[in-house]
Amino acid sequence: MTSRDAAQLLLHTQDLASVFDRPGTDALARYPNFYSGLTFEHFYSYYQRHVKAELDTTTGLSTLRVRTFRADDSQRIAKALIAAAEQLVNEMNERQRENTISASRKERDLAIERLRGVNSQIDSYRNEIAMLDPQRQSQPLLTDIAGLETMKMATRVQLEQLQHSTPDSPLIPVLKRRMAAFDQEITHSSSRITGGKDTFVPKISGYEDLLFQRQLLEREVSAADAALDAARIQADRQQLYLEEVTKPNRPDYAAYPRTLANIAIVFATMLALYLMGALLVSGAREHKSV
Known part of the structure; x- marks a missing residue:
């Protein structure tokens, strides 16, 4: 699900490039943006940050998370990834058989x-x-x-x-x-x-x-x-099976951006910079007076 093949498949079947480049989205969060390259490797790096598949070794369950700018897009991409994963499992079973x-x-x-x-x-x-x-x-x-x-x-x-x-x-x-x-x-x-x-x-x-x-x-x-x-x-x-414990859900509200957290981080960062600057200025004045 997080491989280059999966990214290529979604580009051809789900128009993934337009999903990450919706009109009116954040210029810093979208792809492409002013600081990123236009090669597939740059896109794949962006894809890995927005599509996560994690395995819980305790329960043996894998969790897929897809982050896009629209709830419908996230659900659609998650369903496409699960369908592709199931097809891959079936192909592995057929080859093994x-x-x-x-x-x-x-x-x-x-x-x-x-x-x-x-x-x-x-x-x-x-x-x-x-x-x-x-x-x-x-x-x-x-x-x-x-x-x-x-x-x-x-x-x-x-x-x-x-x-x-x-x-x-x-x-x-x-x-x-x-x-x-x-x-x-x-x-x-x-x-x-x-x-x-x-x-x-x-x-x-x-x-x-x-x-x-x-x-x-x-x-x-x-x-x-x-x-x-x-x-x-x-x-x-000896066949393998991909079992969906829960279907891809459509989120009720946007999880990103985290406005309050971002404001707090910016405020704390600016306050820290101000205090550091004030300390430097105060130290310089004391050194000059001596």
């Missing part, structure tokens, strides 16, 4: 970017193997193999029973050919799952590796997001 959460936000954004990269790799891998989900798409084939194994086992039991009960049954060759067909189909289906780079096994392994990476990154994103929320809560707890 941004510094507190920027690191957490950066970590969260990096984790999200890595997750997007893994998702792009999964999409590229699906296009490369021409499968949406090789693990799920292999399930029907495994189900077919299991069914063939079941039918093969039933056929084997039936064949063994015929060979034991009726070795000359004409169904025995039929069952043997059926067993061979089952073996051939099982071998063919199994070769599509295992046995080479074009089978399901390497495709499933590559796909599961990418899914595992995505799961890890999803957990990392969740942890980073939780850390960001915690940082926001911590930043909100």
Whole structure:
């Protein structure tokens, strides 16, 4: 409130120069006057004498006093200073809050970017193997193999029973050919799952590796997001506030100039000068007579 920035702000927003140069005001008290300079430094020195902000360390309260030639001007300048101070506090809070959460936000954004990269790799891998989900798409084939194994086992039991009960049954060759067909189909289906780079096994392994990476990154994103929320809560707890205990008051009467006090001071000063002069004259006369 008593800084150069505050004085500059009031000059531009509240026309402070005209406030201290009202028509009909005291030529000695106004600014500019005949004994002061016209630079900003001279104006700022004048401003510091008329705008006071004092902190009471006991109560922790600050008191702002603005002295101008009009009551309305004093109230208006005080309100403008409080508004500017509140804006400064808000800017400090925002800067402090941004510094507190920027690191957490950066970590969260990096984790999200890595997750997007893994998702792009999964999409590229699906296009490369021409499968949406090789693990799920292999399930029907495994189900077919299991069914063939079941039918093969039933056929084997039936064949063994015929060979034991009726070795000359004409169904025995039929069952043997059926067993061979089952073996051939099982071998063919199994070769599509295992046995080479074009089978399901390497495709499933590559796909599961990418899914595992995505799961890890999803957990990392969740942890980073939780850390960001915690940082926001911590930043909100550390905010500063400017609370107006009392609003800027409009004075009922002028506190300056202090007429009686000034007259008493002038009278006492002139009396002291008169007495000093009288003593000097009396001393000179005594010295001359001697």
